[in-house]
Amino acid sequence: MLLMKWIHIIAISLCFPVLSFAQNMAPKSVGFEIMTNRQTGNCMACHDLPGVSGLASNFAPPLQGVATKWNAIELTQWVTDARKINPNTLMPPFGTTQGLTKVISDRAVLSPGEILQVVETLISWR
Ligand code: HEC
Numbered sequence: 001m002l003l004m005k006w007i008h009i010i011a012i013s014l015c016f017p018v019l020s021f022a023q024n025m026a027p028k029s030v031g032f033e034i035m036t037n038r039q040t041g042n043c044m045a046c047h048d049l050p051g052v053s054g055l056a057s058n059f060a061p062p063l064q065g066v067a068t069k070w071n072a073i074e075l076t077q078w079v080t081d082a083r084k085i086n087p088n089t090l091m092p093p094f095g096t097t098q099g100l101t102k103v104i105s106d107r108a109v110l111s112p113g114e115i116l117q118v119v120e121t122l123i124s125w126r
Contacts, residue, residue: 031121034114041094041110041118050125060091067126075122079115094118 028051035041036052044052048062066075077084080095094110097103110118 029117029121029124031117031119034110034118035121040114046091063122064125067123072119072123075119076115079110079118079122 032049032051035043035049038045043049043063044057046057046060048058048064050064070078074085078091081093081098082089082091083093083099093100093108095108095112095115097106097108
C-alpha cells in the first residue's frame, strides 16, 4: 500500500516539469522558423518573441500580443516596410530594398510568401 503511494507521488512529480515545459513552448510554425533564423528574419535580434528565451532583446517591443494591436494588413506593412508606418523607425524593411544604400543584392530579405508566413504567426500572438 505504502509502496503504491510512493509510486503515485513519484509519477505525479515527474509529470509536472513536463507539463510546465510544454506550456512554455510556443507553437512552432514556418513563420516562427523564419523569424528565429539569423539568415532570414532574425527578429529576435531586436524583439522578445514568445517561446524564445536567453537571446531575447528588448531593443524593440515584445511581439507577444501584437495581434491585439495590429490587424493582418498592418502587420504585413510592419514587416514589409516599417518606414511606411514610422518614418524614423529603426526596424529594417524586410520586403523591399527601396531607399536602402548598402544592399548587396536587389533582392529583399524576405519574399512575399515568407512575409505571409511570418504574418500568419504574428496574427496568432494575441
Ligand atoms: C534592427 C532591429 C529590428 C529587427 C531585426 C526587427 N524589428 Fe520589428 N521593430 C523594431 C523597432 C525598434 C520597433 C518599434 C517601432 C519603431 O521604432 O518604429 C519594431 C516594431 C515592430 C512591430 C510593431 C510592434 C508593436 O508593438 O507595435 C512589429 C509587428 C514588428 N516590429 C515585427 C518584426 C518582425 C516580424 C521582425 C522580423 C522579421 C522584426 N520586427 C525585426 C526593430 C526591429
